[in-house]
Amino acid sequence: MPESKRTPGKPSGKPKTNASTPGVSAENSDGGYNAGMAVFSYIIGGIIVWSLIGWGLDYLWGTRWIVLAGALLGAVGGFYLSHMHGLTSSRNTSGKRDAGSEPSADGNTNAK
Template sequence: MSERKRSGRSVPSKSSGTGSAPGVSAENSDGGYNAGMAVFSYIIGGIIVWSLIGWGLDNLWGTRWIVLAGALLGAAGGFYLSHMHGLTSHRNTAGKSGAGDDSGPSADRNTNAK
């Protein structure tokens, strides 16, 4: 019998939530270390995979430049995936705003008209 059935309580699933990268929990929306590792793995993984594809095409066609194009394509693809998963967006932490931030309504809910 599984541990969940014996204890009578539900065990939270380890799903990553909607729209986030694998390994980045939905509860911790600031990302942090996991988001950084996801960005790193997307970029390095893209470079490695597309460089190997370029290396194979170079050997097949007798060229020497496709491996470099593959590495650049892999890096761009890694940045693209990171951006699409929301890992590279700027997020303010709760209660902290940048100095001179006049982008929202004032405390009395009026617009920023002066």
């Protein structure tokens, strides 16, 4: 069976993905739909997993409130993971800021 030869500079045909951010491709690094779905899955997955853990502990210990604490912990954990993966930050890809944070050039002329 002949081996396929690769020419340098020719793309392999596979889309490149950003390994640090699941669900976000390198071509569309600003996120968009994929980032939204990743945030949604982190939050819903956290709520489901930690609610089930809380439900199990409630069953073992005969309480009723741990399932709610688990759901809250799962939601907070999902937001935390989304933030740590950079999915919830607003990014400006052009490199320019919308409004300057430095003092205005006119000095104190507009001060009251």
